[in-house]
Amino acid sequence: MPGPDLDTRIETYYVRVRGVVQGVGFRHHTVRKAHALGVRGWVANLDDGSVEAIVQGAANQVDLMLEWLRRGPPHARVTDFHSEERYVEKRYERFEQH
Known part of the structure; x- marks a missing residue:
């Protein structure tokens, strides 16, 4: 029996990004990218x-979001990226900036 399809399995990741990531529109661009990909959570x-961020959604979309967060928006300079999968029951309804 095959495992869950990567397009339907919901994953949740905690992310921490360091470098020049504040004052460069990182959160704003993260929200826009999350909306474009259809992932939920917060930054x-x-x-x-x-x-820091929580990213939740279909595995394929989450993978794309994590890949984007490793680089960040144009004016950011990411020097350290950490992500870990979290097993949570909470389902986020949207992606928000805190």
Whole structure:
């Protein structure tokens, strides 16, 4: 019996991005990209200058979002990227900027 289709299986990832990621529109561009890909969750600045996010959606879309977050928007300079899958029951309804 085949496993869940990558287009329908819901994944949730926690992401932390460091570098020049605040003051360059990182959160705004992340929300736009998430909406374009159809993923849900949130993105927020942290006091240490990094950005964190929760990304949830179909496996293929989440993979594309994680790939985009590794680079960030044009004016960002990502120097460190960390992501880990989280097993959560919560289902986000949209992608928000905090």
